[in-house]
Amino acid sequence: MKKRNMGLVLSLVLAAGTLLGACGKSDNQGTDTSKDGGKGDTFSVAMVTDSGGVDDKSFNQSAWEGIQKFGKDNGLKQGKGGYDYLQSKSDADYVTNLNTLVRQDFDLVFGVGFKLKGAIEEIAKQQKDAHFAIVDEQVDQPNVASVLFKEQEASFLAGIAAAMTTKTNRIGFIGGMESAVIERFEAGFVAGVKAANPKAVVDIDYAGAFDKAETGKAIASKMFTSGADVIFHAAGDTGNGMFTEANDRKKKNPEKEIWVIGVDRDQADMGPDIVLTSALKRVDVAVQDLSKKAMDGSFEGGKVVLYGLNEDGVGLAPINDKAPNKDAIEKAVNEWIGKIKSGAVKVPGTRDELKNFSAK
């Protein structure tokens, strides 16, 4: 993580910074003494996690970081009338949590994760004055903004990096639960690998859960043992088991080249010697972006907001300095970013689309 070559930092990271800086300035006047003024005085925003919790090192955490950043930039305090989160412990808690936040007059309430779809659909119908946003799903209500990501574009770039790093031509993919979101990750990743190295094979396995690190570890172990040397996960907490397994193996045999690729956040902190890069899904960026729009009075209710490479909503984290052909990877990744942004290449988002995908 330290001493990364900033020169190549993927443009979106910088861009995100500028964006944040901008909103930071725009709205500070008059909100210094932000108290529980209730509705109207100050803008307030909150989120409900799925059962992962705000410290899941991935999806929920990223969203919460976004809200915190937004809150601080706008001089809000944590708590009622400012910014806050509620954690769900089971599926039954979503509705209660969302309702609590609406009752506390938060101006915008995020539901993080596709599992909250049903809950938001239901409450949005009851509380027509409240504003909601759902991440990773689509809800057709006039007071709900749906945030979707083009995960396939980020994982496509991760696939490029993986394909150019592998020596065994075996690459692993660990999914959490099968869902449309994770399918996008999978399809994009496989497409990326094929595009850069048609000889490489991708082993695909699903843990069946987002919170089973031990399953993640077992799958990673199986993949490494069967010859894979790069593994990518899109599995939330489950993926943490993959990092553990890779760190263990690296410690036992430092000579052997094995790499893993993180997801959602830049997960370089999970292992400086083994994390090649991470497929970024900037939930934080999206959350801040949407909050800012809502604060400015242009809440995108009823719309689906898509965040892809062009919107700086997804991307690839810096490549690890220790990676063998780092420069080549960076070069290739940048080329592909150009192609995707220009629309010359359309990354497949489903297994069906992947079948018809050709890299050229």
Add this chain to the structure above:
Amino acid sequence: MDYVIEMLNIRKEFGNFVANDNITLQLKKGEIHALLGENGAGKSTLMNVLFGLYQPEGGEIRVKGKLVKITNPNIANDLGIGMVHQHFMLVDTFTVTENIILGREITKAGHIDIKKAEQEVRQISERYGLSVDPQAKISDISVGMQQRVEILKTLYRGAEILIFDEPTAVLTPQEIKELIHILKTLIKEGKSIILITHKLKEIMEVADRCTVIRKGKGIGTVNVNETNPNELASLMVGREVVFKTEKKAASPKQDVLEVKDLVVKDVRGVTVVNELNLSVQSGEIVGIAGIDGNGQSELIEAITGLRKSESGSIKVNGKELINHTPRKITESGVGHIPQDRHKHGLVLNFPMGENMVLQSYYKKPFSKHGVLNFKEIYNQARRLIQEFDVRTPSEYALARALSGGNQQKAIIGREIDRDPDLLIAAQPTRGLDVGAIEFIHKRLIEQRDHGKAVLLISFELDEIMNVSDRIAVIFEGKIVAVVNPKETDEQELGLLMAGSNRKEAGADV
């Protein structure tokens, strides 16, 4: 003569209940001192006070003249007091030696010096005539042997004073003889013994003196050679006790139970009832005499449907019932006072009322259309409790709360009240005191006089001799002899039970 132990005016209360009310017990060196009392009289409480398990509310304890406070069993051990419990405290999977040294292990360089321990165990066992194999596993040796291990345990810990809590309750007649011999050897070697019991015969045989307690009060101490069983019994119960149960001659009529060529296997698949033949007629009591483990339990379980029979025939009133369900057999007129009242006879966590209808709850008037009628159930319970003199706080008290004797009376009441043609009584007086025994014997004879068939199984020869009209001796799963109690004696029965004289006695019933 010096007293090794003096318990003076001991008082022990549990809440409002006084378990020991100024009881005095003085143990001389080198004597066997019996502590006699009915169940629940306070014998165990007194001994638990001496062993440090309870603290008395009043009185004092002196050991060799010195006033002591025994606040836990370790102190009792250090004072040379050892207890042989009725329920053995042994680890089944350990060897004899391992059990004996448990808690007092001799270690050499951090691990147990088992050789040395075995040597010591052998020494002690030879000295006191307690022959055991130090290397045998507890689960492989007999109950009598296990008791020896318990005795060795206390001796190994240097006990000078040994307390035996109902030591003969679990033993066969042969083992009892051996135990009495052991007790005498221990005295010769300078030990002193307190023997808790309610069996008068044993007291007369081994004890020097006897302290009697009744309902928590000390009645007094007598020299055994100056008394007789009748006096002891009336001291214990508080009234005259009749030992020889009065009964008219039996007038047997038709066969009620006919068992032919019955074969039953036990859990391990060993044939334990082997082509057994037996019949019981209405109006007679047939007693089955035999040493424990000769197929008695399996025979009863087969007749009552609790165990599967391999082959043969069991007819009650001419109806074939082999391998029928317990319910069918019960409904065909069989009553069963089970050997183990806690395991089979009662649901200890049920109130007495519900226990009283354990087999008849589904019948009118106790239920209708599958719904219980508690009014009728408790009416029935009240009636039986009164009729059979069951002492219980109320019919709503849990069966668990009653003493063994009263539990047994309740079971007998329930079984008799169902008016069965065949009443099977398996060890109906085990662990009970003379008062209860007398009561139960009377009831069994009463049933006979009403023209019922009674099958009695007991390991107590006295009981068999006293109550039965015919005695069937069982040996290795066969009835080896049928004798008339008036024409035999314990000597002959003992020999038959041990398997000799089989030819002469004849095998047919």
Add this chain to the structure above:
Amino acid sequence: MSKRLSSILTPIIAVLLGVIVGTIIMLASGYDPVAAYTALWNGAFGDIYYTGEVIRQVTPYILAGLAVAFAFRVGLFNIGVEGQFLVGWLAAVWVGVSFDLPRIIHLPLAIIASIVAGALWAFIPGLLKARFRVHEVIITIMMNYVALHISNYIIKNVITDHKDKTDMIKDSATLRSEWLQSLTDYSRLHWGILIAIVCCILMWFLLERTTRGFELRSVGFNQHAAHYAGMSVNKNIILSMVISGAFAGLAGAMEGLGTFGYATVNGGFTGVGFDGIAVALLGANTSLGVFFSAILFGALKVGALNMPLEAGVPNELVDIIIALIVFFVASSYIIRVFLDRFTKKGVK
């Protein structure tokens, strides 16, 4: 001290001890316990909405608690309530989405489907126990996983076309009521609570008042005595598991037809079945006890959600308190010793 009084006092003291230790933990980690418990109370009863949610949460807890308690009374430890709950949920929703029927037929049909599914799921371990003496704990634990993955598969591949969640059940199969919702300011309170209460009474009646219950209780306390008395031990074991599973399946219907109105693919267990063990334990396996302890657990669970927002206390704390309560109930022997000592001193 009478036995009855001490059996009522024991759980209450266990709860108080749980709260006290929870307070100490909060103080030690720098949180304000007064604010936390106020937030907990407000989150459960501070607003009619939350009270509605508490009742909604209590409903499956009662039924799951009854399921555990019923088996326990017959001497069986049904760890598989979670699995029976999941299949019951699935069955109810399946019927709920698949048919178009008048409500008078559709709703009962969906409920019966959940009962049958839960009962069947519990029948398997019951049968194995009765026939082969296979321990029910092992089988029921394993059946939980089978239930989880099979219902996930069915939702994804049979009921829907590779979706994570079924459609909403038809209105004719729902337990929800606009009237109840409007009464409680849009909470998800549904008619299921009535079913749960009826089940409480039903279990009490069945166990305490019928000959069948007499047999079940006999088998629970002493199989040997039951056998001696002519009852079929095996039949009663199977029956108790089936009834236990029926309660658990019904708990699933409460979620499927009431709280959610759909079924989703689950990554892990919902926890309702396992909470049912704690509910039954605290309720001393009686139906009245289960009813009250379900209310307590439901209030704790729903109220806890309010704690981070109102008091800044992480809601995991409530999990700790619940764990402590269960711990103290399980070690109620200690409490009983204290009670005895206390009363003895009082008498003197």
